[in-house]
Amino acid sequence: MNDTARGPVxxxxxxxxxxxxxxxxxxxKQFLRGIDKAGLDRGLLWDLRFDGDGRPRPDFVxxxxxxxxxxxxxxxPNFGCGSSREHAVWGLQQYGIEAVVAPGFGEIFYSNALxxxxxxxxxxxxxxxxxxxxxxxxxxxHIEVDAVSMTVRTPTRSVPFTLSERHRxxxxxxxxxxxxxxxxRDRIEAFAATHHATHPWVKDVARRTRQRLGRT
Amino acid sequence: MTARTLYRKLVDSHTVVELDPDNVLLFCxxxxxxxxxxxxxxxxxxxxxxxxxxxxQNVAVVSHIIxxxxxxxxxxxxxxxxxxxxxxxxxxDRHGIALFDTNDTLQGIEHIIAPEHGMIRPGMVVICxxxxxxxxxxxxxxxxxxxxxxxxxVLATQTLVYRLARDMRIRxxxxxxxxxxxxxxxxxxxxxxxAQGARGCVVEFCGSAIEALSVExxxxxxxxxxxxxxxxxxxxxxxxxxxxxxxxxxxxxxxxRTAALAHWATLFTDDGAxxxxxxxxxxxxxxxxxxxxxxxxxxxxxxGRVPAANGEQRTSLLQAMRYTGLAxxxxxxxxxxxxxFIGSCTNARIEDLRAAAAVVKGRHVAPGLRAxxxxxxxxxxxxxxxxxxxxxxxxxxxxxxxxxxxMCLAMNxxxxxxxxxxxxxxxRNFEGxxxxxxxxxxxxxxxxxAAAVTGHITDVRQLEPLA
Numbered sequence: 001m002n003d004t005a006r007g008p009v010x011x012x013x014x015x016x017x018x019x020x021x022x023x024x025x026x027x028x029k030q031f032l033r034g035i036d037k038a039g040l041d042r043g044l045l046w047d048l049r050f051d052g053d054g055r056p057r058p059d060f061v062x063x064x065x066x067x068x069x070x071x072x073x074x075x076x077p078n079f080g081c082g083s084s085r086e087h088a089v090w091g092l093q094q095y096g097i098e099a100v101v102a103p104g105f106g107e108i109f110y111s112n113a114l115x116x117x118x119x120x121x122x123x124x125x126x127x128x129x130x131x132x133x134x135x136x137x138x139x140x141x142h143i144e145v146d147a148v149s150m151t152v153r154t155p156t157r158s159v160p161f162t163l164s165e166r167h168r169x170x171x172x173x174x175x176x177x178x179x180x181x182x183x184x185r186d187r188i189e190a191f192a193a194t195h196h197a198t199h200p201w202v203k204d205v206a207r208r209t210r211q212r213l214g215r216t
Numbered sequence: 217m218t219a220r221t222l223y224r225k226l227v228d229s230h231t232v233v234e235l236d237p238d239n240v241l242l243f244c245x246x247x248x249x250x251x252x253x254x255x256x257x258x259x260x261x262x263x264x265x266x267x268x269x270x271x272x273q274n275v276a277v278v279s280h281i282i283x284x285x286x287x288x289x290x291x292x293x294x295x296x297x298x299x300x301x302x303x304x305x306x307x308x309d310r311h312g313i314a315l316f317d318t319n320d321t322l323q324g325i326e327h328i329i330a331p332e333h334g335m336i337r338p339g340m341v342v343i344c345x346x347x348x349x350x351x352x353x354x355x356x357x358x359x360x361x362x363x364x365x366x367x368x369x370v371l372a373t374q375t376l377v378y379r380l381a382r383d384m385r386i387r388x389x390x391x392x393x394x395x396x397x398x399x400x401x402x403x404x405x406x407x408x409x410x411a412q413g414a415r416g417c418v419v420e421f422c423g424s425a426i427e428a429l430s431v432e433x434x435x436x437x438x439x440x441x442x443x444x445x446x447x448x449x450x451x452x453x454x455x456x457x458x459x460x461x462x463x464x465x466x467x468x469x470x471x472x473r474t475a476a477l478a479h480w481a482t483l484f485t486d487d488g489a490x491x492x493x494x495x496x497x498x499x500x501x502x503x504x505x506x507x508x509x510x511x512x513x514x515x516x517x518x519x520g521r522v523p524a525a526n527g528e529q530r531t532s533l534l535q536a537m538r539y540t541g542l543a544x545x546x547x548x549x550x551x552x553x554x555x556x557f558i559g560s561c562t563n564a565r566i567e568d569l570r571a572a573a574a575v576v577k578g579r580h581v582a583p584g585l586r587a588x589x590x591x592x593x594x595x596x597x598x599x600x601x602x603x604x605x606x607x608x609x610x611x612x613x614x615x616x617x618x619x620x621x622x623m624c625l626a627m628n629x630x631x632x633x634x635x636x637x638x639x640x641x642x643x644r645n646f647e648g649x650x651x652x653x654x655x656x657x658x659x660x661x662x663x664x665x666a667a668a669v670t671g672h673i674t675d676v677r678q679l680e681p682l683a
Binding site for chain 1: 232233235236238239241243246247252253256259266269270271272274281294296297299312313314315320334339340345346361362363364365366369372374375411415416447466467468472475479511529625626646647648649652653
């Protein structure tokens with residue numbers, strides 16, 4: 001597949017000028033009770049979008065009419081820190097967010113995002129601040145986040161972002177990661193056989209422990 | 217051979233394939249699952265018609281959603297949560313995966329159950345769909361949290377596509393002063409390096425202060441390393457760690473024991489091995505720490521005040537002050553709390569409960585304050601009851617609950633009301649973490665106990681001695 005398989009994410013950007021915006025806030029606990037991925041768009045940024053009575057907060061950017069259809073979040077540093085809940089990524093995507101631009105992301109969130117094809121563009125702190133200022137205006141900002149050229153473009157600036165080549169391919173090609181790893185199944189099983197022959201105390205440790213303890 | 221860090225040794229010994237210079241296919245010795253980050257992984261596996269490759273290396277625990285009300289039998293009232301629990305059991309039965317179910321007497325928090333039954337062994341790679349999997353570094357095992365897509369990947373392949381981390385070393389020499397714990401130490405470290413200070417790194421803790429910590433205190437330290445953004449935390453296993461494991465792993469005997477001890481003796485950072493980042497702290501600087509804000513790095517000495525909102529952090533500091541209802545310069549000591557929560561994978565082990573009991577013995581929970589102890593597991597609960605620790609806490613007016621995650625993330629029915637201020641032994645003081653609008657102050661079990669008996673944030677070192 002070539003680099004044009006997926007074009008840039010282009011659309012309206014919303015500014016979320018909050019440092020360390022954690023996944024608890026991106027997807028609160030009350031939305032984690034499902035056994036599937038359905039309905040998570042409703043829970044996205046719940047406490048920021050809605051007041052204590054469940055009414056939309058009119059001053060919150062995503063609730064303002066001009067920001068309907070927002071596709072990109074321009075966020076503060078360490079976006080998505082905290083809990084490992086992948087529901088945060090699913091919720092963003094179900095809401096229509098296709099890219100998040102920030103000066104750094106929480107580690108587990110970052111992997112979760114790429115595993116789902118959510119484009120996470122890590123920019124420098126200076127560029128992040130400039131983009132936040134630009135997005136934090138009365139009129140919505142039109143933005144392009146391009147994984148081919150690895151740039152974030154606005155009407156007034158173009159800034160680079162970083163993404164490893166492997167992650168870039170995941171975004172552009174939509175890899176089936178499990179399928180790709182299963183291609184190594186013989187090597188995994190050979191590794192396990194050797195590993196368990198030399199470290200037998202780690203083989204089936206979960207099953208053996210459970211059997212020793214008995215079901216109570 | 218080139219000098220390697222402990223982290224590199226663990227990665228090298230679990231690398232099945234080097235995928236590219238930054239990524240390896242990493243073999244996972246133990247995969248822990250819970251009820252809320254695994255369902256979609258099993259569903260994905262089933263949709264693709266895939267099997268669990270090595271069921272014996274996987275274990276599941278119902279821990280986040282279970283009610284903690286006292287009583288013999290636990291019934292999950294919330295229908296969606298009950299479905300999560302029954303769904304987990306169905307998935308485990310289908311694939312032959314070990315499970316600690318809702319009414320198992322050994323039930324509790326995944327990160328407490330796994331080491332207390334000897335499932336965590338030095339040199340292992342241990343993963344879980346939960347960020348606090350870094351806890352296991354205390355035993356020289358590389359533990360880290362993953363998302364649900366990766367849970368599915370591990371189920372299908374027993375491996376992860378793993379992006380290599382950078383090496384950070386944090387050396388802490390000296391002795392922790394009387395009245396302070398590893399919780400205070402880790403809050404100080406996070407306060408100094410920041411919530412992103414270890415992002416992208418696996419942190420190795422070393423130094424005489426670390427060597428002097430009990431294994432349980434090391435769990436607390438490694439548990440919270442993730443709050444500095446660390447992808448893992450490690451402490452080279454010493455005699456204390458090895459004794460802890462051997463006492464809980466009766467299957468390691470004879471020749472296996474000899475081989476295991478020989479292997480574990482290689483688990484240290486070689487002299488001259490390179491670290492990308494190094495920090496040093498002095499244990500003598502540790503005092504009882506509490507958080508005032510909404511990020512774990514917003515921690516100050518209990519004798520301190522809410523800092524001024526200056527510099528680059530100004531916006532987030534102001535935001536935190538708005539949420540916690542505190543102004544610049546407000547002293548932390550004396551701030552009234554309405555609730556005290558002692559529990560969580562950070563501080564719900566027997567040593568933590570003993571520390572709390574030692575503070576409250578002969579005293580009583582302040583009027584109008586609700587104080588709750590949620591032991592980390594059924595085994596911890598029983599031990600506390602047999603030692604008399606539970607009775608001390610009960611006599612002091614604490615609620616003595618069934619084990620579980622409970623009010624750490626408040627995913628069950630233990631939830632604070634808006635505006636309630638809680639002295640909490642947990643790991644996160646995020647907005648809404650313990651309930652919408654509720655305010656969390658992180659601290660050690662002894663400090664939480666002191667808050668319980670005085671009704672406000674209190675320097676445990678200053679509690680009047682009982683006559």
